[in-house]
Amino acid sequence: MHSDTALRDPNEVTHLARLGSAHAHRLSFMRVLLRRLKRENWRFSRHRFEIDASGVGRAVYLAAGPERTYALVAFAHDLPDELRSDRVIAEAWDTTFCLHDGVPTDADLDRLAANVPKQEAGRISGRELSLSRANRSVRLFKTVIDALSRGQQPDADELMRVGYLMRTTAVYGSGKFGAADRDAIAGRAEFTSPFQVELLNVYLIRAFTVDLVEHMAMARGGDNAVALDPALRRTLGVGNSTGLGMAPFLVNHPRLTHAWLHARETALARVRALPTATQQGVETFVQFLRRAQRNADTWHSEHPVQQPKIASLVADLNRLSHHLDSFDWQIAQPWNALWRWAESALGLEGQEQLLALMLEPHGVLVDDLADRLSTAEPFPALDARGTVGSLQAFLDTHYAWALSIDHTSDTSRARFWYVSEEKLEPRLGERFDEPGAEREQPLGISWQIRQLAEALAACDPDLPLADFLARHPEHRHTVRRAQLAPQHPYMEVRDNLLDATMLPIDLLRVKLAFFGANRFDPRSDRWLRITMFQHAPYPHELQAGEADDWCYPRVANA
């Protein structure tokens, strides 16, 4: 029996500053994916590689699981430097990809060749599960090819610093641009955890990027060329630029948000409830602390918001390390004691990193929670059987956090979320300076709850809710959403998402941490770069090696 007691209070967990300090952990989706690929003995092959010396052509990589085979179809282009842009409004990319359901035929490849390079302007089909594209890291891509073609290895420090040969600028799944709906594949065991399609796509892209530079180096250097050293290759992941497009996801999928946070919080509670710590568990924890320290030490960002957060993390981890020097692991519930200490001794960055580290030695105890990361999201029925008064009492109970936010000032409603006519991407506007606020997206939950509460207050408390909704259909979506809250206490970001001081990168960070990214590098308050699968084994290395020991860089004796 696991103890699920002592889950942290949603008021503590789901405010933006803490969500924006989230770290990857054992239940992060990339780690769930690689554990499965190894456990199920997936087989990988380079099915086709028809690419010329300049890096133009197409390739197909196969991933074969126990029941089904999937194919990464890659189209490599020769993009002039002036056309290369990471913005979602770009119209050309160095490489475009899709994940195909099965082994593609020649006809499939011709169909995909006519559509995948166009990305949003093309159409894929229910045989495709994901659509994506990537741009080269211009400097590192050339540097690596130059070195390998001359028979030399590229500079290890530079590889580590940049971290990737290509960065994806969008990875679409779930029915986008004609791809298969989530419902169509949700029953497949390999896709029960979230975003496994998209991350399998990225994982195969990573292998392709290294094959591509080695191929181009070979074409240039001939017999002089060498392959990339396997140890250096490990230091390369796939870069990713993530902007506002990802930010509304958590608000638009409250049941999923709850599932992710609830699984993570349950894992933490299980570890805290352990009556004792094993010697092996402590040793593993300390090793991972050292590696997390190295990760923090090598985490650089030029962004003024991120720099003090990294400094805080470094200081917190040092404090934790010193605390462990005299920590008595023989006391009852030692993990809980450590956590209690951290709650007052460490900042948010340190606490959330500690959470991830405490899960590391306890895979047997917590990894089953990966099965709870997904949830069906049927269209929720609205229950209007109560009265205005009963809904008021409901809001007082479940939305006290929203009702406590002061929405009277202009700064509290300074922003509005909207969908841009250009590329149909979510953006953030200044309500009182820009046109378009009348087309606002309903992401300001606390403001909507406030407006609902005010409308309720103007009515007779005995008025049937059905009559209220007939008179006020503008509040219908808010009521429907709010009624999910009792069963999903972690579903709301308990902050004002319209406030002038709100940082969208906090929303991006928590989502990307659940993906399994670390070393977040914000480039503004609304987009950031990360590296995915850095230090992870490559597909051909999975069976012989460890699949789940790559989230932090290795250090000597660790």
Add this chain to the structure above:
Amino acid sequence: MIVSLGEVEAMVRKAARGAGWPWGHAEELGASARALCAAGFPGAALAAALLDAHGDDGTCPIRQSAHWCDTRQLPDASVTVRCPLLSVPLLATVFCSDNRVLQARWDGAMITADATGHTCADDPHRAATTGARGIKFTAVHHTPASQAVARAVGVEVQDANWHALDRHAQHSYVPASEQSRMGAGPTD
């Protein structure tokens, strides 16, 4: 064109919003169109027809159905709603509990829906009418058959219907400006 069910739901929701609908009803129209498409009916075309018919004269299938769901009471008498098939998925979510199915009849058509989303019509062409009078909705006891629900993977939508929805959806977007591009994110 072939579109996914997710695209149908999102497009219809945005189109309804662009046509001035409140978010709650826009969500309901999107969900209804999706459910109909999944069951093989022309949900997107019906949504486009509904949104193209201006004004609310008390015959909106979504607004009417929402109120019947809210009051947990189907109308005793026959009623008039436009595109009545769009009512069926919404009503089925509320009135199909306890081994009941929803039956809807109009113009000689009979549609049956259950809580799993399984929807069938004895005359699919008549079922997909955009205008009908004398519509009768009833919830009747029925022992559900243990049949699997076949759901479409991709659905065919006439270009004209998709473009009609898109014209409405355009009114839910904010035109680009240099200021808005600054808020877009990555700039190299």
